[in-house]
Amino acid sequence: MTTIWIKNAEIITMNAYDEQFIGDVFIENDTIREIGKNLHYPEADKVIDATNRVITPGFIQTHIHLCQTIFRGKGDDLELMDWLKKRIWPLEAAHDEESIYYSALLGIGELIQSGTTSIVDMETVHHTDFAFQAIERTGIRALSGKVMMDKGNEVPLALQEKTGESIQQSVDLMEKWHKKDAGRINYAFSPRFVVSCTEELLKEVSDLSKKHHVYVHTHASENKGEIEIVESETGMRNVVYLDHLGLANERLILAHCVWLSEEEKQIIQRKRVNVTHCPGSNLKLASGVAEIPDLLNAHICVSLGADGAPCNNNLDMFNEMRLAALIQKPVHGPTAMDAKTVFKMATIDGAKAMGMENDIGSLEVGKKADLNIMNLNDFHMYPSYDVDTISRIVYSTTRADVETTIINGKVVMENRIMKTLDKEI
Ligand code: GUN
Ligand code: FE
Secondary structure (H helix, E strand, C coil): CCEEEEEEEEEECCCCCCCEEEEEEEEECCEEEEEECCCCCCCCCEEEECCCCEEEECEEEEEEEHHHHHHCCCCCCCCHHHHHHHHHHHHHHCCCHHHHHHHHHHHHHHHHHCCEEEEEEECCCCCHHHHHHHHHHHCCEEEEECEECCCCCCCCHHHCCCHHHHHHHHHHHHHHHCCECCCCEEEEEEECCHHHCCHHHHHHHHHHHHHHCCEEEEEECCCHHHHHHHHHHHCCCHHHHHHHCCCCCCCEEEEECCCCCHHHHHHHHHCCCEEEECHHHHHHCCCCCCCHHHHHHCCCCEEECCEEHHHHCCCCHHHHHHHHHHCCHHHHCCCCCCHHHHHHHHCHHHHHHCCCCCCCCCCCCCCECCEEEECCCCCCCCCCCCCCHHHHHHHHCCHHHEEEEEECCEEEEECCEECCCCCCC
16 A cells, blocks of 8 residues: 655635635545644555645646647648648648657647646547556546548548547457556547538437447637538537437537537436536637637536547646636626636546546545645745735746645655656657
8 A cells, every 4th residue: 555645735625515624635555545734654655745835636627638649830820621621631641659648748748747646548449458558657637539530621631530430449448448447548429520421320329328438629719610510411500419329428529619509508417418628729820719708608518628638738727717717807807717717627527527536536534635735935935924825826837836736645756756657768
């Protein structure tokens, strides 16, 4: 058994009572065993003095493309469909096993360094096994899958799949990686978006998802041009079409949802579909500003994601939290998306989207030990001064302030050194 005693931190629990206090956390193997004031475990295998530090639940990003990390800077200043056709698809087509592996390692390193402990990730058509190997090695918690693309005449030949092969390869990967490492790694079917998938494929994915209780992760209603293509081909809006094929349920994660019709919104609400808001990507790809306050008012589960590195040049959750709050203020007023709301989206709501709210997303006894230790004192004149720590995290913290990150009870970064990559370095 391995134990860690973290002492004397300001703990932001994000539990149902929103408790915040100066205290300790005691971890046994992968689980939080005790949280409280003045715990005493001098025999613990590791003791971390977190005086003047803040502990938060690890951040959860529910839409990431690890395979795109190394394309950063190569896809700038274009709108979605041009960006995919001119940049991203040719680059994905050129990937090999090694480039996927290192792209994923780099992405995960960046995520962990900025306090993200769980991701919902979408890979490309080929070599997804190598991204899973990077996930396995680094210790990040992930729901990931191979992209499925069996349609679209502007998709490069190298990325075009036969329906049956796309499904078979996905099922093979699911069998290999789903529920791996005691549930730290899971599989999600990942049809890229309606534009690149046949009805046959989407129906099969719907059936497989139900049969195996496996998530489906896709993009929807991100950009007006994309929506026009979907309407011209199916006669329906994205979410209406996905619902028509049986995909709209609590195991569906829809990235973006910038331009939802009232009917789409109602389906998402009624069927408990999960929405991932990607504010940085939506701005940089000129997709639009998603009406998130409206979705939250409808009690829809909205969490956050940076999307791929080239979408906004940043995999940092601090950036997404800040943008999520700031972009709503000019139109909807200062409290439409307050700091607490976006912090919830970055933690417990992300856990809900992944169906893991009993395991992660808040710091509570019995939950997995996924957390960050941050030093927020550098830029603040009076560390002991009574400030709203969550507001401080959302509006002014940077990734350099994250000192130590623990996932599943394992120290994956300590004093900004990646522990799981020690050998490589
Ligand atoms: N829609 C289909 N593929 C993609 C992608 O790779 N990134 C984004 N942002 N949207 C997409
Ligand atoms: Fe995306």
